[in-house]
Amino acid sequence: MKISLITIVRNAESHIDRTIRSVLSQTYSDIEYIVIDGASTDNTLEIIHAHEGRITKIISEPDKGISDAWNKGLKLASGDIVGLLNAGDEYCENVLPIVAQFFVEHPRVGIVFGDTALVTESGKELLVNRGSFHPWRYSGGLGFYHPSLFARRQVYETIGGFDTGLKYAMDADWIFRALRAGIKLEHHEYMVRMLDDGVSVKARFRAYGEYLQCLAAPGNPRMWPYLSMMSTGIRGMAKNLLSR
Numbered sequence: 001m002k003i004s005l006i007t008i009v010r011n012a013e014s015h016i017d018r019t020i021r022s023v024l025s026q027t028y029s030d031i032e033y034i035v036i037d038g039a040s041t042d043n044t045l046e047i048i049h050a051h052e053g054r055i056t057k058i059i060s061e062p063d064k065g066i067s068d069a070w071n072k073g074l075k076l077a078s079g080d081i082v083g084l085l086n087a088g089d090e091y092c093e094n095v096l097p098i099v100a101q102f103f104v105e106h107p108r109v110g111i112v113f114g115d116t117a118l119v120t121e122s123g124k125e126l127l128v129n130r131g132s133f134h135p136w137r138y139s140g141g142l143g144f145y146h147p148s149l150f151a152r153r154q155v156y157e158t159i160g161g162f163d164t165g166l167k168y169a170m171d172a173d174w175i176f177r178a179l180r181a182g183i184k185l186e187h188h189e190y191m192v193r194m195l196d197d198g199v200s201v202k203a204r205f206r207a208y209g210e211y212l213q214c215l216a217a218p219g220n221p222r223m224w225p226y227l228s229m230m231s232t233g234i235r236g237m238a239k240n241l242l243s244r
Contacts, residue, residue, distance in 0.1 A: 001104065010044070011041060034077060038061075089192065
C-alpha cells in the first residue's frame with residue numbers, strides 16, 4: 001500500500017528540515033514524497049534540495065494559498081493513501097506503518113485521524129491534543145488537527161480537493177463534504193507534531209467566521225452553527241470567570 005505525503009512550504013528555512021527528516025526517517029518504505037514550495041525567497045529551497053535524492057517530486061512556483069498548494073500536490077499523488085504534512089509539522093516515529101496497517105484492517109474507513117502535540121518553533125511541546133471529532137464543541141475546530149489526517153486517495157477522487165476560496169477552514173470544509181458523501185471517519189492512537197505558529201486574535205476571529213460558514217453548509221445538521229456559537233460563548237465565559 002503506497003502512501004503519498006505532501007508537504008507545502010514557503011519561506012520556512014528554520015523548520016522545513018525537521019519536517020522532511022521526520023518523513024525520511026519513517027520505517028515504512030512504500031512512500032511517495034511530494035514537496036510543493038511557494039517560490040520561497042530564503043534558503044528553504046536549498047534545504048529541500050539537500051534531500052533531493054529521497055524526495056519524489058519537488059515543485060517551486062507561486063501559489064494562491066494553502067488550498068491551491070495542497071491541490072497541486074494532490075494532482076501529483078499516486079498513492080493509495082494521502083497525508084498532508086506542512087512545513088514545521090512532523091510525523092512521530094513509526095506513524096506510517098501504523099496508518100497503513102489500520103487501512104488494511106479497516107477497508108470501509110476512508111479517513112483516519114490521530115493525536116497531535118502542538119510545539120513551538122524550537123520544538124518545545126506545548127500541549128497534546130487527543131484527537132476526537134466534535135464539529136461544534138470547539139471554537140472553530142473539528143477536535144483534531146490536519147497533520148494527523150490520512151485519507152484514501154479514492155476519497156479525494158470522489159469529493160475533490162480543497163476549496164481555494166477558503167483561507168482558514170478549507171480542511172473542515174473538506175471533512176464535512178466527505179461526511180455528506182458517506183465517507184467513514186475514525187480515530188486511531190498515533191501521534192504527530194504540529195507547529196503552533198501563534199495566529200493573531202484577529203486572524204482567529206476570521207477563521208471562526210469561515211468555520212461557521214462551513215458548519216452552515218447545506219446538508220449539515222442545521223443546529224451545528226448555533227451549537228458552536230453557544231459552546232464558544234460558554235467556554236469564553238468560563239475562561240473569564242476562572243481568570244478572575
